[in-house]
Amino acid sequence: MVCRVLAVISLLLSLVSCEKEQDKVEDGVSLELAKERKANIGGVTYKLYFSIPAEKSEAIMAESTIFFELFDLVPVILDFKEAKENILAVTSSDGRKIPYTFKNEHIIIQPEHLKKGRNELVIQFKAGESSLNRSDDMLYTLLVPDRCRTLMPCFDQPDIKARFKLTLKIPSRWRAVANGEPIRTEYFSDYKLYEFEETKPLSTYLFAFTVGRFSYVERYVGGRWIGIYHRETDTSKINASIPVIAREVSHALDWMENYTGIRYPFDVYNVVAIPDFQYGGMEHPGAVYYRASTMFLDRNADLSAWMKRSDVIAHETAHMWFGDYVTMRWFNDVWLKEVFAGFMSDKIMTQLYPDVNHRLNFFLNHYEPALRTDRTKGTHPILQELDNLKDAGTLYGDIIYHKAPIVMRMLEREISERRLQVGLQRYLRRWSYSNADWDELIKLLESTTGQDLQAWNEIWIKESGAPVIEFQKNGIVMTDESGKNRVWPQAVSVFWDYMGLKRTLIPLRDSLTPFRYGAAVVLPDGDVMGYGCFLPTDFSIRFLDDELGNLNDPLYRAVAWQALYEGVLHKKVKGEFFLKLCIKHLPQEKNNLVVNRTLSFLRIIYSTYLDEGSRQLIQDDLERFCINMVNNKAEGKNKKSYFNTLLSICSSPKSCSYLSSVLKGEQDLPEDVTINEQDKISIAFNLVLRDTSVYEDTKAYIMRTVKNKDLLDRFEYVYPSLSGDKQVRDSVFNALLVRENRVNEVWVEECLRWLNHPRRRMEAEGYVPKMLGALQEIQETGDIFFPGSWLSAGLSGHTSKNVYTMVNSFLEKHANYPQNLKLKILSNSDHLRRLHSEEENRDRLK
Structure with a gap:
C-alpha cells in the first residue's frame, strides 16, 4: 500500500x-x-x-x-x-x-x-x-x-x-x-x-x-570537383563566368586549408546561383547559395563587380570553417562567424588580386558601411543580447559585417598576425563540429599571447558607437555623441601640411590629445589606422579643393572623399561644393574602386542633402559630366559607373532622350559599355518614373525584347509601382502589407523604393506610418535582412520635416517597442535627424 x-x-x-x-x-x-x-x-x-x-x-x-x-x-x-x-x-x-x-x-x-x-x-x-x-x-x-x-x-x-x-x-x-x-x-x-x-x-x-x-556544370580545379547550378540564359555570361567561379572557389578553399591547417571539413562544394536571392550568399555546406547577378558578369564588368564576386565567394567559403565547422553557441554571437568570414575573405582577396591596393579595398569595404550605422542613434555593440531566437534576425547588419572586421584588424595588430593565426587554429581544433562563444575564444587568445585583452574587449566589442574626431588648433578632440564621455583608444596617422606634407602617427588615449598642427591637417587618418567619424578642417577643405587629384595614393584620395562626405553629414561642407569637387576631380581618377565609392556619395548627397534650388542649379552640369564620362575614350572601366549615376540623377528632357535611345539601341555607345537585359529593365524603370506617358510602350518593348524569364517575372511584379496613377501605386503599396504578396523580398524592396522615390516623396508620405506599423510583422515573417531593407527602401527617399515628425511620433507612441527594431528605425531615419533636428530644437526654444 x-x-x-x-x-x-x-x-x-x-x-x-x-x-x-x-x-x-x-x-x-x-x-x-x-x-x-x-x-x-x-x-x-x-x-x-x-x-x-x-x-x-x-x-x-x-x-x-x-x-x-x-x-x-x-x-x-x-x-x-x-x-x-x-x-x-x-x-x-x-x-x-x-x-x-x-x-x-x-x-x-x-x-x-x-x-x-x-x-x-x-x-x-x-x-x-x-x-x-x-x-x-x-x-x-x-x-x-x-x-x-x-x-x-x-x-x-x-x-x-x-x-x-x-x-x-x-x-x-x-x-x-x-x-x-x-x-x-x-x-x-x-x-x-x-x-x-x-x-x-x-x-x-x-x-x-x-x-x-537548373542547368548544371562542373569543373575540376586544383584536385576538386566544383559543381555549379544556375538559371542564367546569356551564353556570353555563362562562358565568361563559369571558369572564374570554379577557379575562385578552389582558390578560397586552398587558402583556408593553408591558413587553418584543416582540410575542407565537408564532403562536397556546390555553387547554387539563385536569381534575386535575398542575400549576397549563404554558407550551407554542399549547397552554397549566391545571388546570380553577382556571379554572372558581362565581359566588360568593372573591377568593382569582379571583386564583389570574389569577395562573396571568399566570404561564404571561409564560413565552412568559421560558422559551419565551429559554430557559435547562441545567436548573440552571430558576429563571431561573420567577422572571421569577412576577415578571411579580405586576406584571400589579397592573394587573388595582387595588383590591387588592399589597404584601399579594406577601407572601402568596411569603413563607410560600418559608420553608416555606427554614426547614428540606432547603433549597437558588436556583441548583442538575445533572449529568444525569434528575434535573432534583428541582430544582423552593418556592425557585425563591417565594424567587426575593423576591430579584428586592430586586434591582429595588437597581438601579431602569427599569434592570431595560431589562436584561431587552436580554436577550430578545440571545437571542431561543435560550438564555442566569444568569451571562450578571447580567453584562448589571452592564453596564446599572454596579453590581457579585456579593456580592448570592453570598448570595441561590448560598447556601441563611433567617436567623432576633429582637429582643432590646440589638438585632436574625440567626442562621444552619446553623452557618455567614452574614449576609444587607438592610433591615427595624421597628414598635415606645414611647409610640405608630413605624416605623424599619434596615439589617442583621451578626449583631447595635444597636437600643435591640428588646424593644418590635410588627412585626419591617411593610413586608416583608427576608426571614427573624422571631420575635415577648414584648411583641409581648401587644400583638397586644389590638390585632391594630386594625392599619389588612391587610399589617400578615398580617405579624402570620406572626410569630405563626413563634412557634409556634420554640416561642415556644403553638398553643392562636394558635387562640384566630383566634377572637378573625378575625370582624373582612374581607380575604379575610388570612383564607385565617390559616385555613391554623389548620389546620396544629390537626392538627400541638396535643397531643390541647389539641385536645379547643378543639374545640367552633373548630367553633362556623366554623359561625357560615359563617352570619354580614355575613361576605361569606369564608364558603366557613370552611366548608372546618370540613370539615378537624370532629369532633363535631353538626358532622358539620351537614355531612351540607349534602351532602344539607337544610341552609339563605346564598345566597352555593355547594356544587358538587366540594364534595359533599369533604364525602363527610370524613364517611366520621369515620364509616365511612355508607361505602356515601354512595357511592351521590355516584354518583347527581354528573354530571361526570371527577369521578366521581376519586371511584371515591380512595374505597377511606377504607374502614373496614384490609385495603382496605392494598391501596390497596400498589397505589400499582405504577407502572401511578399514571397520575393528583393522584389518587394524594389517596389517600395520606387513608390518612395525622391520624385514621388510628397505623394508617398502617407505610406510611412503604415510602413512603420508593419515592421514587427515584417520581422516575424521575413528573412534576416528584410526589416532593414524594408525601412531603407521606405524611408531613404524622404527628406521632409513632416516625415521626420511621423517617425518620432511613432517611436513616442510605442514606448515599449522592441529595442532592436527601434534601433533599425533610428539608423534608417538618421538622414532625417541630420536634416531637421537642429530646426526642431530651434522651434522648441521659441
Whole structure:
C-alpha cells in the first residue's frame, strides 16, 4: 500500500512538473529552453523525406525520423512554427502512436513516452512554407537563423548539431542539390527520387536543399570537383563566368586549408546561383547559395563587380570553417562567424588580386558601411543580447559585417598576425563540429599571447558607437555623441601640411590629445589606422579643393572623399561644393574602386542633402559630366559607373532622350559599355518614373525584347509601382502589407523604393506610418535582412520635416517597442535627424 501511495505521489509530482514545463514554453526558442535542451539532448540525426509537387499550390508532404539521446527523463520539446493541423502523426519506430501537446509553436512529448538513452520519433507532417522560397519552377530553403522550425519539427538551436539524411521526390525535369552528395537517383515517368548522403554534424540553420529547373556544370580545379547550378540564359555570361567561379572557389578553399591547417571539413562544394536571392550568399555546406547577378558578369564588368564576386565567394567559403565547422553557441554571437568570414575573405582577396591596393579595398569595404550605422542613434555593440531566437534576425547588419572586421584588424595588430593565426587554429581544433562563444575564444587568445585583452574587449566589442574626431588648433578632440564621455583608444596617422606634407602617427588615449598642427591637417587618418567619424578642417577643405587629384595614393584620395562626405553629414561642407569637387576631380581618377565609392556619395548627397534650388542649379552640369564620362575614350572601366549615376540623377528632357535611345539601341555607345537585359529593365524603370506617358510602350518593348524569364517575372511584379496613377501605386503599396504578396523580398524592396522615390516623396508620405506599423510583422515573417531593407527602401527617399515628425511620433507612441527594431528605425531615419533636428530644437526654444 505504501509503495502504491508513493507511486501515485510520484506520478502527481511528475504531472505537476510537466505542467510547469509546458507553462515555461513560449513562442520562439527562448534562451532558457535552449540551455535545458542542450543539457539533456544529444546525438541527433534527422532522416527526412519531402515530396515536392510541380504545382506550387499543392502541399509538400513530408516525414522526419528523429533519432536522439535523452540524458534525463524529462519532457522533450520540439520546435514547429506551423499550424497544429500540419502535424499528421507522431509515432514510435514500431508504429505506436505517441501522444503529444502542441503549444506556442512547440510539440511537447511527456517523459512516460520516452526513455533514457536512444529514442526514435517518426513525425509525418505538411512542410511549412514560410521559408520555402517557392515559385512555379524553383524552390529553395533558407532557414537562418531560426527558420528550420518553420519548415519541419526540430530542435532549432545552433548548439544542438545534427546529421541530416535527406530523400527528395521532385518533378522529373527538375534537379536537386542539398548539403550531402547525391548517392542515388531513381527515375519514374513524372517524378524522380534523390537520395543524399548523410551530412557531417550541422546546426539546423545550415540544413538546405534547392530543387527546380537548373542547368548544371562542373569543373575540376586544383584536385576538386566544383559543381555549379544556375538559371542564367546569356551564353556570353555563362562562358565568361563559369571558369572564374570554379577557379575562385578552389582558390578560397586552398587558402583556408593553408591558413587553418584543416582540410575542407565537408564532403562536397556546390555553387547554387539563385536569381534575386535575398542575400549576397549563404554558407550551407554542399549547397552554397549566391545571388546570380553577382556571379554572372558581362565581359566588360568593372573591377568593382569582379571583386564583389570574389569577395562573396571568399566570404561564404571561409564560413565552412568559421560558422559551419565551429559554430557559435547562441545567436548573440552571430558576429563571431561573420567577422572571421569577412576577415578571411579580405586576406584571400589579397592573394587573388595582387595588383590591387588592399589597404584601399579594406577601407572601402568596411569603413563607410560600418559608420553608416555606427554614426547614428540606432547603433549597437558588436556583441548583442538575445533572449529568444525569434528575434535573432534583428541582430544582423552593418556592425557585425563591417565594424567587426575593423576591430579584428586592430586586434591582429595588437597581438601579431602569427599569434592570431595560431589562436584561431587552436580554436577550430578545440571545437571542431561543435560550438564555442566569444568569451571562450578571447580567453584562448589571452592564453596564446599572454596579453590581457579585456579593456580592448570592453570598448570595441561590448560598447556601441563611433567617436567623432576633429582637429582643432590646440589638438585632436574625440567626442562621444552619446553623452557618455567614452574614449576609444587607438592610433591615427595624421597628414598635415606645414611647409610640405608630413605624416605623424599619434596615439589617442583621451578626449583631447595635444597636437600643435591640428588646424593644418590635410588627412585626419591617411593610413586608416583608427576608426571614427573624422571631420575635415577648414584648411583641409581648401587644400583638397586644389590638390585632391594630386594625392599619389588612391587610399589617400578615398580617405579624402570620406572626410569630405563626413563634412557634409556634420554640416561642415556644403553638398553643392562636394558635387562640384566630383566634377572637378573625378575625370582624373582612374581607380575604379575610388570612383564607385565617390559616385555613391554623389548620389546620396544629390537626392538627400541638396535643397531643390541647389539641385536645379547643378543639374545640367552633373548630367553633362556623366554623359561625357560615359563617352570619354580614355575613361576605361569606369564608364558603366557613370552611366548608372546618370540613370539615378537624370532629369532633363535631353538626358532622358539620351537614355531612351540607349534602351532602344539607337544610341552609339563605346564598345566597352555593355547594356544587358538587366540594364534595359533599369533604364525602363527610370524613364517611366520621369515620364509616365511612355508607361505602356515601354512595357511592351521590355516584354518583347527581354528573354530571361526570371527577369521578366521581376519586371511584371515591380512595374505597377511606377504607374502614373496614384490609385495603382496605392494598391501596390497596400498589397505589400499582405504577407502572401511578399514571397520575393528583393522584389518587394524594389517596389517600395520606387513608390518612395525622391520624385514621388510628397505623394508617398502617407505610406510611412503604415510602413512603420508593419515592421514587427515584417520581422516575424521575413528573412534576416528584410526589416532593414524594408525601412531603407521606405524611408531613404524622404527628406521632409513632416516625415521626420511621423517617425518620432511613432517611436513616442510605442514606448515599449522592441529595442532592436527601434534601433533599425533610428539608423534608417538618421538622414532625417541630420536634416531637421537642429530646426526642431530651434522651434522648441521659441
